[in-house]
Amino acid sequence: MKLVVVSAGLSVPSSTRLLADRLATATAGRTSAEIQVVELRDLAVEIAHNLTNGFPGKKLAEALDAVTQADGLIAVTPVFSASYSGLFKSFFDVLEKDALTGKPVLIAATGGSARHSLVLEHAMRPLFAYLRAVIVPTAVYAASEDWGAEGLSERIERAAGELGTLMRGLSTARPAKQAKVIPFAEQLAALSPPSPSGV
Template sequence: MTARKLTVLAAGLSQPSSTRLLADRLTDAVVARLRDVHGVDVELNIVELRDVAKDVTNNLITGFPSPKLESVIEQVTHADGLIVATPIFSGSYSGMFKSFIDVLDPKSLDGMPVLLGATGGTARHSLAIEHALRPLFSYLHAVAVPTGVYAAAEDWGSTTDSVGALTSRIERAAGELAALVAVSDRSQQIRDPFALDSSFSVTGGFSAA
């Protein structure tokens, strides 16, 4: 079976960050499900947005991506599935995360299976996945799995209840994304955007409108 391409988009600002920690936990769970349950090999790409933050800003100003940013955009848009994790500031996703989304072609995530993850200092922001992230990816015509995973500061604590609840959400979301990625053929359908459509006839000439 052809390996599936899985890209992870981590928008944490610090290093190390709880956002990257959540992204890694989600990634490990999805990869395990794909390999152990679906028998699918995984080609994994992990993107730290902080590493291309200046490139994203320059792209917004000039309209042209740097080679480094272009490579990241390709890893994201040519994947069979996407895991995103962003910190929540003032009740919504980070500005850096949104800026990266803004440099993507609006149609590039059409049909993309996506697992939505977010982190924050308090559980009060847990609904940000539903009122901010999910509508954003719905607008882009991506297929966000039903279970979003939000991790507050207390979820990384030592109590059995908090750790167990987070683990349960991670496993449920991973199963949902793995099921979609296992049958995805998005990465095989991506073609050269400058290639001629097969319906174009070079011998047919042009007709007047």
């Protein structure tokens, strides 16, 4: 299985990336999934170009393909102006509209104050519901005071457990692709030359 982590942190080091890594490690421990991290900071220029010309650059195309092919997704953003970052939203704006359909997604965010924790329910959950993802019940928010405090580790473990369960369940339930059966009459019609007009 493949677990893709999308981190929209802008600084180095980044608390957003730190939270993303902790969630990924906890999830991979339950699924033995291969982890791939997509750092949106490194793709900012290509995302902007894609929004204006409709074509992804090489690195952005690889990131979009990784998200599309993933068995599970962890999406983490810093909070700006009481919502997800513009870079975070822009990445999902250029993703194919059906890429997340039925895909298990764990949402998380970081911010300077616990007052912004509702961004998970008021902004992120509706975004991924619109994209028809399967969002795990537990979302994780980490304010500055949460690092090293009680509670964060438990939320990370609970959310990772939910994502791992969904990834294993959906992977097992996913039916094998079957070849499309074309009726013989349709095959024959496709081979026959078109009738002359007026006949």
